[in-house]
Amino acid sequence: MIETINLNRKFGSFTAVDNLNLKIDKAEIFGFLGANGAGKTTTLRMLCGLLTPSSGTITVNGLNVVKNPEAVKRSLGYMSQKFSLYGDLRGIENLQFYTGIYGISWTAAKTNIKSLISQFDLDKYLKLKTSELPMGYKQRLSLVCALVHNPPLVFLDEPTSGVDPKARREFWQVINELAYSGKTVIVSTHFMDEAEYCNRVLIMQAGREEVCGNPLQLKQSHRVATMQQLFLKIAGADNAQS
């Protein structure tokens, strides 16, 4: 589904993403893990065409992201790390706006998101102004907005930061269902427990890939009990080297 070759991104002399080679399969939940500033957001932004790589190539479904931005953008949904819906618009108006800029009809969008709205218990909140929603519901609405056009590919940049544990669990349940229905979900997080929900994770540090693989296998091969321990072990090793 997604492949990158020698992906690099520099901001001035700072290297945000350093030689990343990825292969993400269809219907996979792929997690990017790392501390703040490890390069997760920069990588996600490059994968969905928001940022141009300094060097290297990205292909999504066989299409080069830099050369065919429009075709690639049609096939993806993206939820930014920062809450970026319009606070002065009602929930329903936000949904209709995103439906409109994807050029699809509201009737089609409604069938795409109907079950999600009831699952998220969003019905009664759609009439409120978005700025008045509780944090957890803002996040849910953001996710629904990213899915109005039923994209096969979903990017979620730290979707659960600032959300209480119960809501986080529910959020991950939905992510699981998205993958189950055949969507590829790429998610970044700094909650190590969330890594357990992913099919594969990639731990990033200073823009580089440290380890990549299935969480269970990674824990076994590094002889640790939790992802938290694995992360600290890798971070520690890296600190000791430098």
Add this chain to the structure above:
Amino acid sequence: MPSPKRITAMASKELFHILRDPRTLAIIILMPVLQLIIFGYAMNLEIRRVPLLIDDQARNASSERLINAFSHTPYFQIVPANQRRLEPEELFKERRAQATLCIPVDFGSASQVLLLKIDASDPNSAQLIQSYAQGIIASGFPASLDLRPFILYNPDLKSSFFFVPGLVAMILVMICALLTSISISREKELGTLEQILVSPVSAMEILLGKVLPYIFLGLADALLILGVGMLLFQVPFRGDFLVFLGFTFLYVLCSLCLGLLVSTLAKTQQAAMMMALGITLLPTLLLSGYLFPIPSMPWLLQKLTYIIPARYYLQIIRGIMLKGNSISELYQAGISLGLMSIVMLIVAVKRFKLRLS
């Protein structure tokens, strides 16, 4: 091809923002009304090189001496007369002359009367032209010479005739440029633009969607200022209303495109605001011919006025309101506004980045 559906989505979202933000509404409604009231005092300014057409029917020594006196001052510039005799009205409407001096056939012998017709669609200039002419006559000609001024379009030389059209031009460009540039830079600042940029929407669709609601607001604002101006200051409206609306549409469009251009340069709302005010307020005030007549400016500044949209609009609005101009006398100014809009829109679309940096 820009998709109407996506443009409509952008435009209706923008309309929600405008209608729900009391600050934007205040800028649109209160600012013009306040400015109009505050500007309620007259301004007195010096002018030079007034284009003057002399209709010499006498062609004798006395008339020659008179013409010489007029052509040897910095105040007047004699417009060469055509074969075809033009009526002053026509000359004024086409802006070829700002005053005409009629010397009767029997001047110098039987008659000592001269007729000076003045275009007073800019009343300050008209007043000055009158006193310059009287000054020239008073020095060096017998006191019996009788110059009779005849003032067109604004016989009472009311300054409101002058500042109301000027304010429409100034307030429109300011508000339109300010609101569009702020609305785009606000989305950059809040991060909401990022969410738009991951969608397949194109730069043209984003910008057209942003501009669309403001076209209607700009036109509504023009009518508001005009209405208040006519009500409070008794400014006449002699031309055709639909012609006015058509040309005002072009001017609003041009001002909005200017705002789009600013938004591609400014990263924050504050920067956009400073830039939008900077390139509209003073240049419009000083270089459009609003306060200072363009012919009395130095060469370089005169050339610079060609890129000030208000220069064209002022010609249009003074022409329609005071002189009752029709399309045939104003189409050149209209074409200039249209071309400027197209160029600025193209540059803005090219400069608008669909990616983050």
